[in-house]
Amino acid sequence: MTTPKYKRILLKLSGEALMGTDAYGINPKVIGEICGEIKAVADLGVEIGVVIGGGNIFRGMAGTATGMDRATADYMGMLATVMNAMALSDAMRQCGLNARVQSALNIEQVVEPYIRGKAIRYLEEGKVVIFGAGTGNPFFTTDTAAALRGSEIGAEIVLKATKVDGIYTADPKKDPAATRYDKISFNDAISQNLAVMDATAFALCRDQKLPINVFSIFKAGALKRVVCGEDEGTLVYC
């Protein structure tokens, strides 16, 4: 039997990854496959909190490009993450996982509000908890929400599941000569402005001594390999 290295994790799922090859929104096949990857880890007895992004639906910075007020655009971005959280929860139900959505913004007819103690109880009961609406504050990102919720629930690691297979010397989508780090310290990631994750998220995890592993959500079995302590993606350490 495979032994997990971590008892409790915070998984940051890319919103954009949910699009698959579509131009926008949520691709049902892709979200189903992602749930399969998560179930493989839940079946090991690992407690899983999830923060989901919103880039497949709305990004605050894109709104401001058209002249929209930044805070208004950011609230729209947070609402987009709630839609993704609801879609993910339903896809989890369809693959046999028991999930709960908690939102940092109060929309109680739709999803539960974020209550830390209740989230921890759900985790102890073996339920996956999906944290929607990011931090609940404009001018932040869901990466920072992952660092925050990961710290709050006592996760042992933040796993950033994204479209690239780790952290590179430069954005690999723009610079084909970029090379991947197996591991990198928080201080180096911050000082080199590596834009795979925002500096606020890196700094919070560093201060809380909460490691991060960045890996590709499109690589089959990668999530399970990271959880089992195998060499996958890039580890960010103190």
Ligand SMILES: Nc1ncnc2c1ncn2[C@@H]1O[C@H](COP(=O)(O)OP(=O)(O)OP(=O)(O)O)[C@@H](O)[C@H]1O
């Ligand atoms: N040094 C780097 N190493 C790896 N990726 C990088 C780097 N610099 C920039 N990137 C880009 O960062 C992206 C991941 O971060 P981004 O915030 O865009 O996505 P996400 O958090 O996965 O998605 P979403 O915001 O939709 O939830 C990668 O797809 C990659 O193109």
Ligand SMILES: O=c1ccn([C@@H]2O[C@H](COP(=O)(O)O)[C@@H](O)[C@H]2O)c(=O)[nH]1
């Ligand atoms: O704490 C938060 C989290 C997110 N936002 C806004 O939502 C979008 C989508 O989140 P991504 O992390 O980019 O996927 C983000 O661009 C912000 O506009 C926020 O304001 N506060």
